[in-house]
Amino acid sequence: MPASKRDQLLATAERLFYEQGFHATGIDRIVAAAGVVRMTLYNHFASKEALVAAVLKARHERFIASLDAAMAVAPPGQATRALVDAHGRWLERYSQHGCIMAQAMGEFAEHSAEIHALATAAKADLLARIEAAVVRDGLVPHAGLARRLFMVLEGSNTAVVILGMQTALADTRAVTDALLAAARSETP
Amino acid sequence: MPASKRDQLLATAERLFYEQGFHATGIDRIVAAAGVVRMTLYNHFASKEALVAAVLKARHERFIASLDAAMAVAPPGQATRALVDAHGRWLERYSQHGCIMAQAMGEFAEHSAEIHALATAAKADLLARIEAAVVRDGLVPHAGLARRLFMVLEGSNTAVVILGMQTALADTRAVTDALLAAARSETP
DNA sequence: CTCCATCTAGATAGATCGGTCTATACAGGA
DNA sequence: TCCTGTATAGACCGATCTATCTAGATGGAG
Structure with missing residues (x-):
């Protein structure tokens, strides 16, 4: 069973936030690194703060x-x-x-x-x-x-x-x- | 002897960086809080990173x-x-x-x-x-x-x-x- | 007085930011 | 078969970001 898009987003965001900081990591970089599209993130999380x-x-x-x-x-x-x-x-x-x-x-x-x-x-x-x-x-x-x-x-x-x-x-x-x-x- | 503009910028930037973080603190907020204009900052510091x-x-x-x-x-x-x-x-x-x-x-x-x-x-x-x-x-x-x-x-x-x-x-x-x-x- | 460095004022640039919208595709379950 | 939920693609928004530029004001030192 492959990881859900939501889990991919969580794992990718955690890595990027940890390596580069929270404010320095933009939404675009997270979705690109997770291999999903922008709206997929906002479908699972209300905002960057929620993520x-x-x-x-x-x-x-x-x-x-x-x-x-x-x-x-x-x-x-x-x-x-x-x-x-x-x-x-x-x-x-x-x-x-x-x-x-x-x-x-x-x-x-x-x-x-x-x-x-x-x-x-x-x-x-x-x-x-x-x-x-x-x-x-x-x-x-x-x-x-x-x-x-x-x-x-x-x-x-x-x-x-x-x-x-x-x-x-x-x-x-x-x-x-x-x-x-x-x-x-x-x-x- | 009042503090130089450069010292005002350093003190204000230190306070804002410490209270709000580095990336979350914009140049505009620093110069506004220091009571100077944006070019004064760039006259004393080559970039935000230098500041x-x-x-x-x-x-x-x-x-x-x-x-x-x-x-x-x-x-x-x-x-x-x-x-x-x-x-x-x-x-x-x-x-x-x-x-x-x-x-x-x-x-x-x-x-x-x-x-x-x-x-x-x-x-x-x-x-x-x-x-x-x-x-x-x-x-x-x-x-x-x-x-x-x-x-x-x-x-x-x-x-x-x-x-x-x-x-x-x-x-x-x-x-x-x-x-x-x-x-x-x-x-x- | 003149010169020079500093500061002000504000317009401007291009990039990136977080977030929204629509239209389309697709797959699984009722 | 149809419906629903999820994902894609990409345009779009206003705001903010760092940084630059020009033109004029100011004030102290020579």
């Missing part, structure tokens, strides 16, 4: 699903570590040039409240997943641990571009391991 | 100068900590909605090699300053410490938007203090 929102929503759902899948098979006490590793695998496969949600937040901050809120909610979702993992690992009494892990994972988004993928992932693991070890050693 | 480059260059020089000033007055052994604090003050004053360099990297990755290189170099400059501070504090044998501190500071850029300024700064300090304490305790 951007759909792209971000779909990408975020895939991201969250990969985190949840990793946590679901994590051994007891290893949920947080499994989540950090899953985040690293996501960077390796889909996010080598920075975070598309952060990019969207910047480009639409004063241009589309809906998209800005969507991207912000995606970040908040990641934080919530980290909090859930910390709770599952019994590390809940350590206030702020989830927030600090979140900050490190956010930093790794930029670090991969400057330090290179392998170095950034190794450093991410080192910092998160240190935070987790400290929290565990203080757990009653 | 963007000048804005980023000026902002980065101010950033680096504030880091160097903080390090210059830091007590012995406190250079790294002073640098982290200076970074936090910069976020509080000038960077409450994310990092403009990261935004520029995304918007110009496939659109202007010069600007992308400029933004990347700015990040590398921050990393170099952290390395210098670590060396000054005698923590050089700890491989990767500077990179890990860099990653945390990058993460705080996004964290301020999601967690709020005060929480993000407190968490940044907590993580960096932990990394520094661990490094110091292992220093021969």
Whole structure:
């Protein structure tokens, strides 16, 4: 079963938005790269803004699903570590040039409240997943641990571009391991 | 002495680029907000791309100068900590909605090699300053410490938007203090 | 006073933008 | 067979984009 035109548009738009930015990517280039015609896009999406929102929503759902899948098979006490590793695998496969949600937040901050809120909610979702993992690992009494892990994972988004993928992932693991070890050693 | 037209343009463009993004900010809006005419802009800058480059260059020089000033007055052994604090003050004053360099990297990755290189170099400059501070504090044998501190500071850029300024700064300090304490305790 | 650099004012260029419209083709299901 | 939904092709719209041009105003330095 070949991908529907709508899926082709979503995949192509996601790639172009990520590689070239949102405002710098015109409708014409998207439909040309997707091999469809202009009206096909507007038949599936009300506007460019709606297309951007759909792209971000779909990408975020895939991201969250990969985190949840990793946590679901994590051994007891290893949920947080499994989540950090899953985040690293996501960077390796889909996010080598920075975070598309952060990019969207910047480009639409004063241009589309809906998209800005969507991207912000995606970040908040990641934080919530980290909090859930910390709770599952019994590390809940350590206030702020989830927030600090979140900050490190956010930093790794930029670090991969400057330090290179392998170095950034190794450093991410080192910092998160240190935070987790400290929290565990203080757990009653 | 009132600011020159060129300085007015730089300041106005920096504000609009930061608030609305680079591609979403047109020349007309910049000159109107700066209270000058379009030819004045093209008299001082060869193109919009040159204006963007000048804005980023000026902002980065101010950033680096504030880091160097903080390090210059830091007590012995406190250079790294002073640098982290200076970074936090910069976020509080000038960077409450994310990092403009990261935004520029995304918007110009496939659109202007010069600007992308400029933004990347700015990040590398921050990393170099952290390395210098670590060396000054005698923590050089700890491989990767500077990179890990860099990653945390990058993460705080996004964290301020999601967690709020005060929480993000407190968490940044907590993580960096932990990394520094661990490094110091292992220093021969 | 004169000269020169700067700034203003506004017209203009060509390209591209997001979005709409009509007419046509085609395939699958009732 | 006919109907409906989807896709194609391409013209078209007004707005906006970056950039250039000319002509005149202004003001400080020599």
